[in-house]
Amino acid sequence: MFNDRTAKFLLLAALVICVGGAFAPNWIVNQFMFGFSRALAILGLMVLWRTGLVSFGHAFYFGLGAYAVAILDSKLGVSDVFLRLLAGAVVAGVAGFLIGFIMRNYRDIFFAMLNTAISMVLFGIVVKTESLGSTDGFAISASTIFGLAPETKYPLFVIITLVGLTAALAVNFYLKTTFGKLTTAIRDNEIRVEYLGFSVAHAIHLKYTISTILAGGAGALMAMSLGQVDPESMINWTVSGELVFVTILSGPGNVIAPFIGSLVFEVLRTYAFELAPQAWQLIMGATFLTIIFFLPGGIWSLIEKLGGKKNEK
Template sequence: MIDKMKRWLPWAALIIALAFVPKIFGIYYMNFFITFAVFAVFSVSLNLLLGYTGLLSFGHAMYFGAGGYGTALALKYIWNLPLLPALSIGILSAVLLALIVCPLVVRVGGTAFAMMHMAFAQLLYVIALKSRFITGGEDGLANFRIPPFSIPGVVSFPLEGAPANFYYFAIIVLGASLWLMWFFTKTPFGQIQVGIRDNAKRIDYLGFKVTHAKAVVYIVSAAFAGVAGSVYAMFQNVVAPDGYLGLLVSFTPIINTMLGGIASFFGPVWGTAIYALIEEIIFRYTDRVELVIGIIFVLVIMYAPLGFSGLMLKLKFKWMMFKNKRMRQAA
């Protein structure tokens, strides 16, 4: 009983801490935390592919963008659309896109997979840029209505112009997404994923269908990228090709994942936090985004290929060795 309570205690503490964030940091930092939460989910969804299944995608922004554009278009054209349907439409559009793309891409892996995604994302970007009458072209869609967060007849919180409320909404949606993804990786199916990454042939011999399994992971990953995109669209109240479908949007979750460590579930969350801090601090002094990103990529891949969590694990290991040595010397 006490053991069980001990296990839940950190989570309870975390939830309470998250609940008090708006009170402690004030409204200005809400932007920072919401963006962090969105990109944490986006990065973890990418890591379902990259870390768990071993598929590097240079075009995950497609699904982020599909979620964003789906929600934005729905809110623009469907009168009085409630919040959760709007979110669902975002997710559905990402899933739909994934269903179209996945038969083409799950057949390949490695470099071909990465490059095909770069290509498809670029195609989508160009289409969003050129089909001005639907997507608003370069300027994108803006100023659509943000529905309130409400349980009909009980309560209703306005989200428009209330950063603290939006923060709670974002934290709930994104927290739930993280929790679902965590569960997803712990199922037997999640183990097949890891098996595919480590030795696809063996999984095939064991009688599992590798291509089908890859497709399922792919669609799940796209769905959560869609969640992130959809929430981000409602938060920013604007969607535009560069911020949702551009190459840099595809690279951001890869940076986060590499920084945090591809070998662990929470690695990308750490990575997002680290990158967000780097952005907050470094970009106050310089606006040379490319240089900073380039240096991060090169340094991380050369000196800490498992990222922050790998580094932590290494330190822990060293500390244990050190302690062992001390104990042996004392004895």
């Protein structure tokens, strides 16, 4: 069925990308690393979005993940790629779980904005604290893999692709479970879900925590791929906006969508910046508005249409 096809496609695509990456020039490898790192956060936001929740503040978790890597690096000298990833995901996940107790009571725009507010608190703290790098942030040393320091970025690229694959498969599986299937049900009618004997608060809390773990992991991977973190690019509200932008761009239709959407975003931004250094924001904003108006299902809906809209749905 539909889901099996998704899993199969993911596995094959990951294989093709990993092999292709070995022959691709560095800048393309970079675009894929940035894109797939971000895609992890988008995956989490997608889970929330299918429940009707949009967070305008997930840069909080993205930034926590990135800064976890930075602090581990600068204060403790930890360079192992898996330790770093784990730290980012765990720190963000724990924070997300705790904050989730508040968040799960909020919906709609209040949910969106409470998240922004919390992310701005972190932003304010980091910007003003010299030991946290203030506005400058930190440079991040190259990651090692089980003590080995790779010559090129390729191993990190493969790891990011595989992490992305694992996350996509896991989310795909989760969405098939009963709890996962509650997503759309909650969006449509919360009270009915309660009458069915499920706790909406618990379901949302779980989804929220999942999304924060993914966002933390995304931040950690992004920090490693870029080799730099700073509050403006990792925590500020504009970053949350970007994350949501990519989520909308991708569309909620399938766990593959975030990966395609993130790649499109990276390429779009690279070229917008290259072609119109003074108007790249305009290009991004206009694209965003166009998607909201004319392609509410995101790029994924376009792919479905082109693919002849199979039996799924």
